[in-house]
Amino acid sequence: MESALDTGNTAWLLTSTALVLLMIPGLAFFYGGMVRQKSVLNMLMMVMGALFVVGVLWTFFGYGMAFGTDAAGVSDNNWIGNVSENIGLANLITDNPEASYPAMAFVAFQAMFACITVGLIAGAIADRARFGAWMVFAGIWATVVYFPVAHWVWASSGWIFKLGVIDFAGGTAVHINAGAAALALAIVLGRRVGWPKQPMKPHNLTLVMIGAGLLWFGWFGFNAGSALAANNASAVVFYNTFIATCAAALAWLLVEKLRDGHATSLGAASGVVAGLVAITPSCSAVTPIGAIIIGVIAGALCALAVGLKYLFKFDDSLDVVGVHLVGGIVGTLLIGFLATDAAPAAVNGLFYGGGLDQLGKQAIGAFAVLGYSLVAALIIGYAIKFTMGFRITEEQEITGIDLAEHAESAYEFGDSGGGGVFAGMGHGHSAARAEEN
Amino acid sequence: MKLITAIIKPFKLEDVKGALEAAGIHGLTVSEASGFGRQRGHTEVYRGAEYTVDLVPKVRIEVVVDDEDADRVVDAIVGAAQTGRIGDGKVWVSSVESVVRVRTGERGTDAL
Numbered sequence: 001m002e003s004a005l006d007t008g009n010t011a012w013l014l015t016s017t018a019l020v021l022l023m024i025p026g027l028a029f030f031y032g033g034m035v036r037q038k039s040v041l042n043m044l045m046m047v048m049g050a051l052f053v054v055g056v057l058w059t060f061f062g063y064g065m066a067f068g069t070d071a072a073g074v075s076d077n078n079w080i081g082n083v084s085e086n087i088g089l090a091n092l093i094t095d096n097p098e099a100s101y102p103a104m105a106f107v108a109f110q111a112m113f114a115c116i117t118v119g120l121i122a123g124a125i126a127d128r129a130r131f132g133a134w135m136v137f138a139g140i141w142a143t144v145v146y147f148p149v150a151h152w153v154w155a156s157s158g159w160i161f162k163l164g165v166i167d168f169a170g171g172t173a174v175h176i177n178a179g180a181a182a183l184a185l186a187i188v189l190g191r192r193v194g195w196p197k198q199p200m201k202p203h204n205l206t207l208v209m210i211g212a213g214l215l216w217f218g219w220f221g222f223n224a225g226s227a228l229a230a231n232n233a234s235a236v237v238f239y240n241t242f243i244a245t246c247a248a249a250l251a252w253l254l255v256e257k258l259r260d261g262h263a264t265s266l267g268a269a270s271g272v273v274a275g276l277v278a279i280t281p282s283c284s285a286v287t288p289i290g291a292i293i294i295g296v297i298a299g300a301l302c303a304l305a306v307g308l309k310y311l312f313k314f315d316d317s318l319d320v321v322g323v324h325l326v327g328g329i330v331g332t333l334l335i336g337f338l339a340t341d342a343a344p345a346a347v348n349g350l351f352y353g354g355g356l357d358q359l360g361k362q363a364i365g366a367f368a369v370l371g372y373s374l375v376a377a378l379i380i381g382y383a384i385k386f387t388m389g390f391r392i393t394e395e396q397e398i399t400g401i402d403l404a405e406h407a408e409s410a411y412e413f414g415d416s417g418g419g420g421v422f423a424g425m426g427h428g429h430s431a432a433r434a435e436e437n
Numbered sequence: 438m439k440l441i442t443a444i445i446k447p448f449k450l451e452d453v454k455g456a457l458e459a460a461g462i463h464g465l466t467v468s469e470a471s472g473f474g475r476q477r478g479h480t481e482v483y484r485g486a487e488y489t490v491d492l493v494p495k496v497r498i499e500v501v502v503d504d505e506d507a508d509r510v511v512d513a514i515v516g517a518a519q520t521g522r523i524g525d526g527k528v529w530v531s532s533v534e535s536v537v538r539v540r541t542g543e544r545g546t547d548a549l
Contacts, residue, residue: 196486199488199489199490201481201483201488202483256482256485259485260482260485260487261482262482264482264483266483266484267484270484303484303485306484306485307485307486310486319484
């Protein structure tokens, strides 16, 4: 029998998968540049560590929990996928001539979403979390929260999906989900020593901008790849992803200029991410002008929302709540206003004569995920805190978590500009030292 | 002998170095420094949060000279480093008991 495989779709899905993978080091740089010099390696390691552990869990049972079906391709559970028939994924590696793309292409694509969602949370607990405790949290939160929520939102039998909630690429499942968990962990771990009185400036804004650029580039795979085909929908989504981001960055900069007097590079990078977050659920549902409106609202609201942590005194170090939770809610809810049936999702929101119906569904989806993730992350976080311990000691925190947790320091620059004269001094390799004795 | 220590604005380093060479000094030491004077620091804003930066970057220049050259060298530094705006820096002069050239073991003014 002739194979139904569509090479264009398959090639785009595999390419998109690699693009989403690149977002993970991109996120690591975006976050890494924002922390102080003494914590940058730990921040990179938390994001990359989430990738490693969630990738392995995805293979064993994560995919099954999120998207698993039985051998006949049927899944009828509102809450969770078929785990038992998908353990280890060996059932999915044989060629299925009826599929438009190979099952493993979809497995790989969705694996990246699970990994980056967990990585997003790390920004809330910069400078102070024990690496081992974070890795345990990453594995448990992915299992208890991400895998089931991905099923709710995207599997054909998931209850949020069946409700008719539009979440094209992860406003609820990725951003609200991670943002709520970030809020929980910021509460569980508590404030950093000296916060908010002591200055904790970003140590490398160039790195932040490189990270934002890589995120934007990879996000085309995240959103346009979620069409699971190389077609009109993927092209519309691609363009909406581009233009909402430009608009959001402009809006963020405008807020800064009016409020603080200067348009900053950190504001530009943050606006880019806020726009990408908000257009993620909505990119399939709106026109390009709709995308610009979503970008402007998200950029402005997130620029204001990052100040909330000072008001409520929680140390969400890198504003995961202000950008991802708020941006995710903005994008998810605005679908209810701006959706038009001319767009690929083919639904009308309030402004296109669709009434309040879609807005209500969007709100249920957004707040169900928010509530579940927040409560579950609080329970998991406190369980880790009171058993293995979640924080490094105050002394380690002041010295720097890179040294305490990884026995490394990020940069070997002599700051006298003396051509690195001091770089090799006082270091001595331990083997060489042993020889001297 | 006198040790002349000058704290100047970093962008004035080239001008000061040129003026010192013109004044005939034999060598100098430059290091990066940070601190504050009457200028105090400045304010930076990150995601809307204001940070006061107390210590501003400066360059420290150290020159050891013969007693009779000290005033001339100080004038050369001040002339080259001055912008007339706040934060131009300071120059001070202290007495030096002894100087040794490491290569030859020469001492005193011969070592300058």
